[in-house]
Amino acid sequence: MRRFLLLAFIVLIACQAVGSPVPDPTNTARPSPTNSPLPTQPAPTPIPTPTSTPLPLLDEGYLVRLHPDGPLYVGDQVSIEVISPESEEQEDRNVLIQVTGLTANDLGSSKFGAHGIGGRIQATFNWVWDTSDLQAGEYQVKFSVQPAGPVWTETVNLLPKVEVPSPEPAADWETVILDCCEINFITGTDFAEDVPELMDLIQAQAESVVSLMGKEFGERIPITILPRVLGHGGFAGSEIYVSYTDSNYAGNDLAQVLHHEMIHFLDRQLGGELRPSILVEGLAVHLSGGHFKKEPLIPRAAVLLELGWYIPLTDLSNSFYTSQHEIGYMEGGALVEFMVNRYGYNAFNAFYRDIEEHDSGDQSKALDLALQEHFDLSLTQLEEQFKSELYRRPINPDMYEDVILTVAYYEAVREYQRLLDPSAYFLTAWLPDGEEMRQRGIVADFLRRPSTPLNLEIEELLIEVDRELRAGNYLAAEKALDQIERELDQVQDEFLIGTYEVGEVQILGLGSD
Numbered sequence: 001m002r003r004f005l006l007l008a009f010i011v012l013i014a015c016q017a018v019g020s021p022v023p024d025p026t027n028t029a030r031p032s033p034t035n036s037p038l039p040t041q042p043a044p045t046p047i048p049t050p051t052s053t054p055l056p057l058l059d060e061g062y063l064v065r066l067h068p069d070g071p072l073y074v075g076d077q078v079s080i081e082v083i084s085p086e087s088e089e090q091e092d093r094n095v096l097i098q099v100t101g102l103t104a105n106d107l108g109s110s111k112f113g114a115h116g117i118g119g120r121i122q123a124t125f126n127w128v129w130d131t132s133d134l135q136a137g138e139y140q141v142k143f144s145v146q147p148a149g150p151v152w153t154e155t156v157n158l159l160p161k162v163e164v165p166s167p168e169p170a171a172d173w174e175t176v177i178l179d180c181c182e183i184n185f186i187t188g189t190d191f192a193e194d195v196p197e198l199m200d201l202i203q204a205q206a207e208s209v210v211s212l213m214g215k216e217f218g219e220r221i222p223i224t225i226l227p228r229v230l231g232h233g234g235f236a237g238s239e240i241y242v243s244y245t246d247s248n249y250a251g252n253d254l255a256q257v258l259h260h261e262m263i264h265f266l267d268r269q270l271g272g273e274l275r276p277s278i279l280v281e282g283l284a285v286h287l288s289g290g291h292f293k294k295e296p297l298i299p300r301a302a303v304l305l306e307l308g309w310y311i312p313l314t315d316l317s318n319s320f321y322t323s324q325h326e327i328g329y330m331e332g333g334a335l336v337e338f339m340v341n342r343y344g345y346n347a348f349n350a351f352y353r354d355i356e357e358h359d360s361g362d363q364s365k366a367l368d369l370a371l372q373e374h375f376d377l378s379l380t381q382l383e384e385q386f387k388s389e390l391y392r393r394p395i396n397p398d399m400y401e402d403v404i405l406t407v408a409y410y411e412a413v414r415e416y417q418r419l420l421d422p423s424a425y426f427l428t429a430w431l432p433d434g435e436e437m438r439q440r441g442i443v444a445d446f447l448r449r450p451s452t453p454l455n456l457e458i459e460e461l462l463i464e465v466d467r468e469l470r471a472g473n474y475l476a477a478e479k480a481l482d483q484i485e486r487e488l489d490q491v492q493d494e495f496l497i498g499t500y501e502v503g504e505v506q507i508l509g510l511g512s513d
């Protein structure tokens with residue numbers, strides 16, 4: 001488990017707004033140990049200084065990644081990411097892709113740009129290669145970086161259409177309309193099977209959100225169900241995306257995640273000039289009674305303080321999405337809960353929607369000014385009162401283990417994605433637009449995922465960690481985490497010495513001069 005506390009504490013967003021501004025993951029605000037007295041029982045594991053976790057291979061050349069994940073089949077609408085080496089300056093450069101030997105051989109060109117919340121520099125080609133009329137077999141795909149870049153060729157194997165795995169051949173998009181929501185999902189998936197019994201649950205989440213926030217949704221909430229894990233399993237933008245699969249290795253509880261994202265959806269409609277990220281996420285966590293699960297927020301924040309994991313409010317406000325994910329959300333949720341308990345929801349809400357941008361761009365300074373106006377209180381004074389409240393809280397010893405293992409578990413999820421399920425890795429997730437997929441009739445990008453025996457083994461272990469953690473079986477959870485650590489260490493080593501068999505992950509190879 002220790003490995004997962006050593007991993008980079010970089011931008012971690014369970015529910016980042018799709019297409020939101022891209023924070024620089026290198027400017028990570030990290031939780032630094034404080035001089036807080038440590039609890040006597042059990043001995044907590046302090047978070048060591050985080051280290052960087054560069055993506056494998058990136059410094060060695062261009063990396064090509066194809067979508068959908070896994071083997072490609074005749075009929076696929078293929079998307080291509082050409083990922084730049086980190087050392088290359090790519091401004092005003094582009095990539096041209098051609099398929100050798102075909103009449104319609106030109107797949108076009110695309111400029112390099114920042115992709116995902118991690119801002120990875122790459123040229124992205126969405127559904128650029130229609131393979132419907134091709135024969136199965138090998139194709140030579142030529143990549144040219146222009147101007148003056150390398151030119152190289154990759155071999156792409158198209159398998160016969162009849163080999164496309166179930167449920168995809170018969171799968172299509174389907175929509176269910178509820179009073180609250182328009183739910184889009186793919187037939188033949190776990191969600192499609194469970195949808196009759198999930199409709200009440202989904203409607204209930206929306207009604208709860210309306211009741212808590214005192215406002216109706218102005219429209220039906222558009223929801224796209226992802227039949228695989230992407231990121232931490234939830235995204236909110238102009239529509240909501242949530243993962244639903246029987247083999248969900250990121251511990252998502254559908255009701256919990258939907259409730260959280262619906263809060264964001266309505267919160268955005270309610271508006272405010274500047275809604276600081278710490279309060280946006282804090283409000284969603286507080287009103288949902290927890291982050292990934294129901295949890296006592298203020299006692300868990302008290303644990304963070306005792307562990308030396310508490311992040312000062314100025315730092316957390318200014319760098320919320322670049323702070324350690326689970327700590328930031330727990331602390332933000334506890335802070336909102338503390339303020340609502342002290343001032344009442346209406347006073348908090350009036351303050352929250354009345355925060356104005358500060359010239360410096362610092363959200364902490366904007367918060368400070370609004371706090372003084374509404375509560376005659378500086379951010380420093382609020383923090384003193386908040387911490388005093390946390391120090392007063394008696395802590396159940398089990399809570400230390402639960403908080404420590406929760407952080408370690410999600411670090412393990414992210415490390416697994418980074419190495420073995422890269423389309424799901426939150427910083428650079430492959431999340432095509434749901435509406436466009438429905439218009440084009442494309443389902444493969446969401447249905448296919450890496451499914452080597454190693455993928456399945458580690459996902460099973462992650463599911464076990466979550467199950468044991470929720471049951472309070474901390475020793476068993478830690479044991480499974482240790483096994484995951486050993487497996488991922490080996491993968492990382494093989495990446496580093498260049499012998500890793502990428503198999504179905506679809507890292508095709510490296511371009512070179």
Ligand SMILES: [Zn+2]
Nearest residue numbers: 015260281284
């Ligand atoms: Zn959120």
